[in-house]
Structure formats: structure tokens, C-alpha cells
Amino acid sequence: xxxxxxxxxxxxxxxxxxxxxxxxxxxxxxxxxxxxxxxxxxxxxxxxxxxxxxxxxxxxxxxxxxxxxxxxxxxxxxxxxxxxxxxxxxxxxxxxxxxxxxxxxxxxxxxxxxxxxxxxxxxxxxxxxxxxxxxxxxxxxxxxxxxxxxxxxxxxxxxxxxxxxxxxxxxxxxxxxxxxxxxxxxxxxxxxxxxxxxxxxxxxxxxxxxxxxxxxxxxxxxxxxxxxxxxxxxxxxxxxxxxxxxxxxxxxxxxxxxxxxxxxxxxxxxxxxxxxxxxxxxxxxxxxxxxxxxxxxxxxxxxxxxxxx
Numbered sequence: 001x002x003x004x005x006x007x008x009x010x011x012x013x014x015x016x017x018x019x020x021x022x023x024x025x026x027x028x029x030x031x032x033x034x035x036x037x038x039x040x041x042x043x044x045x046x047x048x049x050x051x052x053x054x055x056x057x058x059x060x061x062x063x064x065x066x067x068x069x070x071x072x073x074x075x076x077x078x079x080x081x082x083x084x085x086x087x088x089x090x091x092x093x094x095x096x097x098x099x100x101x102x103x104x105x106x107x108x109x110x111x112x113x114x115x116x117x118x119x120x121x122x123x124x125x126x127x128x129x130x131x132x133x134x135x136x137x138x139x140x141x142x143x144x145x146x147x148x149x150x151x152x153x154x155x156x157x158x159x160x161x162x163x164x165x166x167x168x169x170x171x172x173x174x175x176x177x178x179x180x181x182x183x184x185x186x187x188x189x190x191x192x193x194x195x196x197x198x199x200x201x202x203x204x205x206x207x208x209x210x211x212x213x214x215x216x217x218x219x220x221x222x223x224x225x226x227x228x229x230x231x232x233x234x235x236x237x238x239x240x241x242x243x244x245x246x247x248x249x250x251x252x253x254x255x256x257x258x259x260x261x262x263x264x265x266x267x268x269x270x271x272x273x274x275x276x277x278x279x280x281x282x283x284x285x286x287x288x289x290x291x292x293x294x295x296x297x298x299x300x301x302x303x304x305x306x307x308x309x
Contacts (some may be wrong), residue, residue: 006052006069007170008149010062018055026050026186051191051297063145073225078148081234088229089237091289095282096241100269103278104249106165112260113253131247139239143222146171147235151223160227175215176201211271217279218242224283229290245269259282
């Protein structure tokens with residue numbers, strides 16, 4: 001199967017299959033709680049959590065076949081090639097962490113946000129631990145999927161420009177899905193009924209801008225950094241730095257001037273115009289941090305050699 005139809009089939013299988021699987025997982029949890037009362041908390045979870053887990057489960061289950069279908073036969077094909085992995089990751093992390101730290105500091109300095117002093121030491125420690133784990137795990141999984149498999153596979157067949165556009169669009173679409181809640185009894189089609197509600201953000205221009213454009217730009221930057229560095233570790237580090245702040249900004253700050261949320265966002269960072277400006281500075285910094293990857297560093301002759309935009 002050609003890469004684009006294969007990618008569309010993968011997305012359809014994940015969303016349609018996850019929506020159909022979620023009611024069965026919900027039913028299984030109810031039955032299991034009857035036998036093991038310790039699972040009552042799981043059984044009482046809202047249905048949308050079962051849907052989210054179903055989507056994640058199928059996305060992970062289909063990841064390896066997708067990578068194989070897109071031509072990734074080895075770790076090197078996914079971008080785990082060359083040397084200096086720690087250096088690439090470290091530079092990427094500092095760039096990602098610093099770019100959104102700038103937005104956070106400006107939001108605090110302008111008076112739009114205040115530090116939340118109500119957090120105690122235990123809460124802070126727990127949050128920092130969870131945010132760190134999320135940054136490490138999510139950055140690796142998402143970069144393998146969106147940059148290593150999707151961007152890399154499409155680039156091998158269609159070239160970098162189309163691969164950049166499609167992979168960034170898919171990345172933004174997946175991350176722009178809105179949380180949706182199910183009301184009433186869970187039926188076999190409850191997951192399918194919930195999917196349109198998850199797309200509700202696309203009908204609201206105030207939700208669409210600038211969050212969707214920020215996500216698109218983030219996808220572009222991650223792919224460009226991977227291509228320039230010739231190592232997926234650079235994109236993983238950049239992504240991890242961003243995720244840490246996305247998880248942390250709303251935890252440590254509260255809105256002081258709600259009217260300024262259009263500029264600094266509503267605690268998510270991704271939904272403010274200030275973030276768009278900060279992201280625009282990432283690429284010039286990346287060009288300074290990484291010299292263009294050479295064919296020797298990226299595997300000459302395997303069709304995966306990045307260019308140097």
C-alpha cells in the first residue's frame with residue numbers, strides 16, 4: 001500500500017476501532033469489578049477515559065505495522081542513527097524548555113499570570129515527578145510515530161515538503177481533539193457517538209486560533225530539527241522540553257488578568273499568541289545549534305538522508 005493511503009487506513013483503524021472497542025472495555029471493567037471489588041474505581045471511571053485508552057491502545061498496537069509499511073526496517077530508519085545522542089537530546093531539551101520558559105516569564109512579568117502559592121511541597125514534588133515522566137515517555141512515543149515513521153516514511157516516497165506538511169497536519173489534528181464526555185448508559189455505539197464531539201473545536205474559530213496554528217508550527221519545527229540534526233534524539237529533546245512546560249505552567253500559575261488570555265493562553269500555553277511568537281524563534285536558534293547533517297552521519301544511500309533547510 002502507498003504511504004498516504006496506509007496512513008489514512010491507520011488513522012481510520014485507530015479512531016473507528018477505538019470507538020468500537022471502548023464500550024467492550026467499559027463492560028469488561030464492570031464485570032471485573034463484580035469479581036474483584038478493588039477494581040471499582042476503574043469501573044466507575046467516566047466513559048471518555050475508556051475511549052481515550054482504547055485509542056491509545058490501538059495506536060500503539062498498529063505502530064509497528066505502520067512503521068514497516070512506511071519503510072522503516074531498522075532503528076536507523078526511524079532516526080536513531082549517528083552518534084552524540086545525549087548531546088542532540090540535551091540541546092533539543094534546552095531549546096524546548098527555554099522557548100516556553102520565556103513565554104511563562106513574560107506572562108508572569110506582564111501581570112497576566114500569578115504564581116500559585118497554594119501548592120504544598122508534596123504536591124510540587126508529585127507534579128514535577130509526573131511531568132518529568134510524561135515528558136520523557138510521550139516525547140519518545142510521539143516522535144517515533146510522527147517524525148520517525150510518518151515524516152520519515154513520507155519523505156522517502158514524496159520528498160521533504162509534502163512530508164513536512166502532512167506529518168505536521170496529522171500531528172496538529174490529533175492533538176487538537178477536544179475532551180468530550182458521555183451522558184447516559186454505555187451502548188455498543190457510544191464511542192462512535194462521542195467522536196464528533198471530540199472534533200467540536202474545529203467549528204469554533206476562537207478555539208482554532210491560535211492553538212491549531214501553534215500545533216502545526218510545533219510539528220513543522222520538530223520535523224525540521226530532526227532533519228537538520230540527522231538524529232531523532234534532537235526532536236525528542238525539543239518535544240520533552242515543551243511537554244514539561246505544558247504540564248507545568250497551569251499547575252504553578254493562575255490567571256491574574258483574564259483579558260490577557262488571548263496573548264498568554266488560559267494556562268495551557270499552547271492556546272496563546274505569545275507561544276506562537278516564541279515558537280517562531282525556535283528555528284533560528286536550531287540553525288545555530290545544529291550544523292546540517294552529512295550523508296555519513298545519517299546513512300548515505302538508504303533514502304533517509306535529511307537535507308539542510
